[in-house]
Amino acid sequence: MTLDPVLARIDADLPHATNRLLELLRIPSISTDPAYKGDCDTAADWLVADLQSIGFEASKRPTTGHPMVVAHTGGDGPHILFYGHYDVQPVDPLELWDRDPFDPQVEDTAKGKVIRGRGSSDDKGQLMTFVEACRAWKAEHGTLPANITIFFEGEEESGSPSLTPFMEENRDELTADIALICDTGLYGDSTPAIITQLRGLLGEELTITGPNKDLHSGMYGGLAMNPARVLARIIASLHDDNGRITVPGFYDGVPDLSNELAAAWDDLKFDHKEFLGEVGLSDPAGEVGRRPLEMIWSRPTCEVNGIWSGYTGDGFKTVLPSEASAKISFRLVGTQDPLKIRENFRKMVQDMLPADCAVTFGDHGASAAGQMTTTHPAFDQARKALSDEWPNAAAYVGCGGSIPIAGHFKDILDMDAMLIGFGKDDDQIHSPNEKYDLSSFHKGIRSWARILDAMTR
Amino acid sequence: MTLDPVLARIDADLPHATNRLLELLRIPSISTDPAYKGDCDTAADWLVADLQSIGFEASKRPTTGHPMVVAHTGGDGPHILFYGHYDVQPVDPLELWDRDPFDPQVEDTAKGKVIRGRGSSDDKGQLMTFVEACRAWKAEHGTLPANITIFFEGEEESGSPSLTPFMEENRDELTADIALICDTGLYGDSTPAIITQLRGLLGEELTITGPNKDLHSGMYGGLAMNPARVLARIIASLHDDNGRITVPGFYDGVPDLSNELAAAWDDLKFDHKEFLGEVGLSDPAGEVGRRPLEMIWSRPTCEVNGIWSGYTGDGFKTVLPSEASAKISFRLVGTQDPLKIRENFRKMVQDMLPADCAVTFGDHGASAAGQMTTTHPAFDQARKALSDEWPNAAAYVGCGGSIPIAGHFKDILDMDAMLIGFGKDDDQIHSPNEKYDLSSFHKGIRSWARILDAMTR
Numbered sequence: 036m037t038l039d040p041v042l043a044r045i046d047a048d049l050p051h052a053t054n055r056l057l058e059l060l061r062i063p064s065i066s067t068d069p070a071y072k073g074d075c076d077t078a079a080d081w082l083v084a085d086l087q088s089i090g091f092e093a094s095k096r097p098t099t100g101h102p103m104v105v106a107h108t109g110g111d112g113p114h115i116l117f118y119g120h121y122d123v124q125p126v127d128p129l130e131l132w133d134r135d136p137f138d139p140q141v142e143d144t145a146k147g148k149v150i151r152g153r154g155s156s157d158d159k160g161q162l163m164t165f166v167e168a169c170r171a172w173k174a175e176h177g178t179l180p181a182n183i184t185i186f187f188e189g190e191e192e193s194g195s196p197s198l199t200p201f202m203e204e205n206r207d208e209l210t211a212d213i214a215l216i217c218d219t220g221l222y223g224d225s226t227p228a229i230i231t232q233l234r235g236l237l238g239e240e241l242t243i244t245g246p247n248k249d250l251h252s253g254m255y256g257g258l259a260m261n262p263a264r265v266l267a268r269i270i271a272s273l274h275d276d277n278g279r280i281t282v283p284g285f286y287d288g289v290p291d292l293s294n295e296l297a298a299a300w301d302d303l304k305f306d307h308k309e310f311l312g313e314v315g316l317s318d319p320a321g322e323v324g325r326r327p328l329e330m331i332w333s334r335p336t337c338e339v340n341g342i343w344s345g346y347t348g349d350g351f352k353t354v355l356p357s358e359a360s361a362k363i364s365f366r367l368v369g370t371q372d373p374l375k376i377r378e379n380f381r382k383m384v385q386d387m388l389p390a391d392c393a394v395t396f397g398d399h400g401a402s403a404a405g406q407m408t409t410t411h412p413a414f415d416q417a418r419k420a421l422s423d424e425w426p427n428a429a430a431y432v433g434c435g436g437s438i439p440i441a442g443h444f445k446d447i448l449d450m451d452a453m454l455i456g457f458g459k460d461d462d463q464i465h466s467p468n469e470k471y472d473l474s475s476f477h478k479g480i481r482s483w484a485r486i487l488d489a490m491t492r
Numbered sequence: 493m494t495l496d497p498v499l500a501r502i503d504a505d506l507p508h509a510t511n512r513l514l515e516l517l518r519i520p521s522i523s524t525d526p527a528y529k530g531d532c533d534t535a536a537d538w539l540v541a542d543l544q545s546i547g548f549e550a551s552k553r554p555t556t557g558h559p560m561v562v563a564h565t566g567g568d569g570p571h572i573l574f575y576g577h578y579d580v581q582p583v584d585p586l587e588l589w590d591r592d593p594f595d596p597q598v599e600d601t602a603k604g605k606v607i608r609g610r611g612s613s614d615d616k617g618q619l620m621t622f623v624e625a626c627r628a629w630k631a632e633h634g635t636l637p638a639n640i641t642i643f644f645e646g647e648e649e650s651g652s653p654s655l656t657p658f659m660e661e662n663r664d665e666l667t668a669d670i671a672l673i674c675d676t677g678l679y680g681d682s683t684p685a686i687i688t689q690l691r692g693l694l695g696e697e698l699t700i701t702g703p704n705k706d707l708h709s710g711m712y713g714g715l716a717m718n719p720a721r722v723l724a725r726i727i728a729s730l731h732d733d734n735g736r737i738t739v740p741g742f743y744d745g746v747p748d749l750s751n752e753l754a755a756a757w758d759d760l761k762f763d764h765k766e767f768l769g770e771v772g773l774s775d776p777a778g779e780v781g782r783r784p785l786e787m788i789w790s791r792p793t794c795e796v797n798g799i800w801s802g803y804t805g806d807g808f809k810t811v812l813p814s815e816a817s818a819k820i821s822f823r824l825v826g827t828q829d830p831l832k833i834r835e836n837f838r839k840m841v842q843d844m845l846p847a848d849c850a851v852t853f854g855d856h857g858a859s860a861a862g863q864m865t866t867t868h869p870a871f872d873q874a875r876k877a878l879s880d881e882w883p884n885a886a887a888y889v890g891c892g893g894s895i896p897i898a899g900h901f902k903d904i905l906d907m908d909a910m911l912i913g914f915g916k917d918d919d920q921i922h923s924p925n926e927k928y929d930l931s932s933f934h935k936g937i938r939s940w941a942r943i944l945d946a947m948t949r
Contacts, residue, residue: 234710238808247772251922252795253691253893256823257787259768260777263796267727274721311716311848315704318847320717330714338709339720340811345798346819351695351856353821354797362803364810366713390775391768399808436710465708 036176038488044171045480052167052480053141053150053473055085059121059159060139060152066101066122067193075101075189078121082166082187089170090179096205098197101189105208112181112491113413116211116450118440119162119218120191123154124465131467141473148473157464160471161217161456162187164479171484181491184211191218191440198440202447213413214444215486219434219456221475222303227421227429227482229414230454231407232333235367236437237376238399241384242360243269245392249345250355259355260391263344266359269387273337273363278322280337280365283379288370292326292333300328303430313460332433336366362399366435373401405441411451413490420485421455424478457482493633495945501628502937509624509937510598510607510930512542516578516616517596517609523558523579524650532558532646535578539623539644546627547636553662555654558646562665569638569948570870573668573907575897576619576675577648580611581922588924598930605930614921617928618674618913619644621936628941638948641668648675648897655897659904670870671901672943676891676913678932679760684878684886684939686871687911688864689790692824693894694833695856698841699817700726702849706802707812716812717848720801723816726844730794730820735779737794737822740836745827749783749790753888757785760887770917789890793823819856823892830858862898865908870947874910877942881935914939 045052064078065071079095079102086093086106093106101122126136134140139152150160165185172180186209190197202209222228245262246255275281292300307327311317321330330336344359346352365380367373381396388394407414409431421429434454441452457479463469502509521535522528536552536559543550543563550563558579583593591597596609607617622642629637643666647654659666679685702719703712732738749757764784768774778787787793801816803809822837824830838853845851864871866888878886891911898909914936920926 236710236810238810240808245773250771251893252793252797252821253693253823253891255771255788256795256821256892257778257791257793258764258776258784259771259773260775261795263799264727264731267724267796267799270721270724271728307715314707314712314716316702316716316848318717319715320846320848321714327715331712334714336709336714338713338718338810338812339724339802340709340809341802341804341813342720342724342816343800343804345796347798347800347817351697351819351821352797353693353695353795355795356798359799360804362808364709364713364808366710389777391773391777434710435713436708460711 041171041175041484042481044175049477056163057139060154061137063137064122065125066190079104089173098201100197103201104187106185108179108183110182114182114211116184116186116214117165118186118216120158120188122189122192124192126153133468149470151470153469155469155471156458156462158218160476165483167480168483180487199443210448214450214452216452216454217456219454220458222430222432225425226427227425228432230434231409231431232433233405233438234435235402235404237365237373237401239363240397242358242395243392244358246357249357252353252355255355261355263356263359265392269384270339282383290369331435333368335368338364340364368404373403402439408451413453416489417486420489421482424482424485498628498632498941499938501632506934513617513620514596517611518594520594521579522582523647536561546630555658557654560658561644563642565636565640567639571639571668573641573643573671574622575643575673577615577645579646579649581649583610590925606927608927610926612926612928613915613919615675617933622940624937625940637944656900667905671907671909673909673911674913676911677915679887679889683884684882685889687891688866688888689890690862690895691892692859692861694822694830694858696820697854699815699852700849701815703814706814709810709812712812718812720813720816722849726841739840747826788892790825792825795821797821825861830860859896868908870910873946874943877946878939881939881942
């Protein structure tokens, strides 16, 4: 089975492929909002029917939340699982959208054509790149190119409550030789990227309590402990003057960048001025002496995600607040142990409390960092295939975010995962006016056709 | 004119005086809420009519907001101005009240009878102590005891926007030998108190900005500056380890406690354990080495009144916030210059900003501390009169709060002010279930009768 006619068919079929994606984008499958439960079901039905039309044995599989879609081709060759998610983020603030988020359209922009609408990049447009590659293959050769399992989730944007139970209950059905995940981006505008490391995530919430009610700052100020001051001292102490995190034992398990990876990343010529410039910043604000790419890919972080205390409305109230709270997250790398760090963080906070203050903690999840096993032959095959499609050679890159599904494939199904995606930094995922470049969609489809070819040749 | 029959008449008339107060309390004169504008007018009318009934030339005086009430007796003797305010705080949260806040009633409690209702202590009950003292005097002697001017405001709880313009426009009419202000409390439960010093108040709001929008902490965390961290560092740096405030020049103009005042305050045997224990605290949290009473009366403070940044709702969002804000107030003493401190504070914050951060400031007022001129003979007269009425001798005390009217009388009318009131710490002013002890009301009326006698004898 040859690749070239498949690529030609993908090119010729792009208008129809785009229309199919627009159809899927019109279904408002917002998973976090119960009002859209029926729409999530409709999106799953649409995918089942589409996959059946190209030869998959596809079915909608109930969960206690939104359904999974599972589809198989069966047959010989390597067994490849492809993962994506059909649910989307809410659309508020709606007034910041330039069009109805669920009336998607192809738009001309200064940077080329884009598909505008909620879910276009995250993740409906991305998952359809793989489906369209399969469609072209089937149309051209009458059969699908490998033993493919497709696994679509409908709860990724709402915490994936059904995911791991479903994987555990359907272990045999879902276990393949490798998992492909299409939910990430290119490096820059034209360098295809394979993610080889993901940061872990520890989420903590803390509330410092002092007086048993809000006090009048004239009557008590100066004599009574102010929990907002205590919280500020704790947060200020979490980093030293060199940007290092001061939680005891925090750097246990943080590897230094290997010479090989350092050289590869230096080759990427990451322009931090441009990257930061797009969000109004200029200077790397992480650990002194580290490369900017290390700061976002391979170094652990501690960020304040939210703080609140006292009176925060218009005007002024001279209140001495009874409590102060913060949400704090740690991005983790290497073999840092999230639960040990949680324990050490909490002890550090406890040790900093002055008399009359107490603290309560909330747990917002803990996942370790992920390291992909790039020795699996699929990595080299995909790298070459992607390099054939794009202007620049494919790069192994890190990802500062946390994509727990990759860890679940490893932990539950003992299966390596390869993350390849075609999103761009300016896609505005989770935000108003989300878009997916038509070129991302088109070249994404072609990329998967090439990768399938390379993996099954 | 003798005092004893006036006191006897006050005792006999207490049930009627209480009923008059209940009548005034039934008028919901919430000044900050436009829905109650008519009620504020009604309260002013009620006071005009009541003052006219006891021989005052009283009138309602329009402002751009709620009206003032001004009344005069004319005549010989010292010219005394009495100030109070007839407007009240809003009543929310209404569900925490045990009764309708505007259906006041005398209730029996474990600590004695109380008048329960919004405004009972702040300030309708207090202002009526003076009116009832005048009424008894007039009834007994057929005339009022001095050249008295009464000045009631209806906007004290909503920032007094009309106050200083009205004082400036009516300078001659309002200038007297001394101003009496009844809007403060006893010291403890049974020691009458004359306020001799008030702290000033400087209100500041600041917003630290970093990235031009909220960022994803996975994508940018570690590389991008987080304004919430910057704000925490600034707030944490405002106090040193000994509780001293670090704003440059902050202590310029802060006097040490005189030996005389130190001895007088030590005599008060302030029980900070009890004072703090009522709000769930135990340890003085102010400057190391200072008396607890100094911390709330004569030392300057810096308090965080509110902080907010990033995501503060339920659950978790891994956002790197684009800005972080705080409301901060300074209580000032002695001759500290509020505007100079504002300037130094803002410069200090500016100097602490890292690259890529900016700050904007908001101004929430600036008033210097007030020091009463206790050499005016009225102070000694009032102290003796109060000591005759109450179980304990009257004390000269400080007040940690800020009562700008005292400063206005001095600045605009060049008139000393004497603050005497009969509220108690547990009156719950500004809160649900506000009350005024019937004994505060009764002995408050008797106290003013004695003070008028002492000042006009």
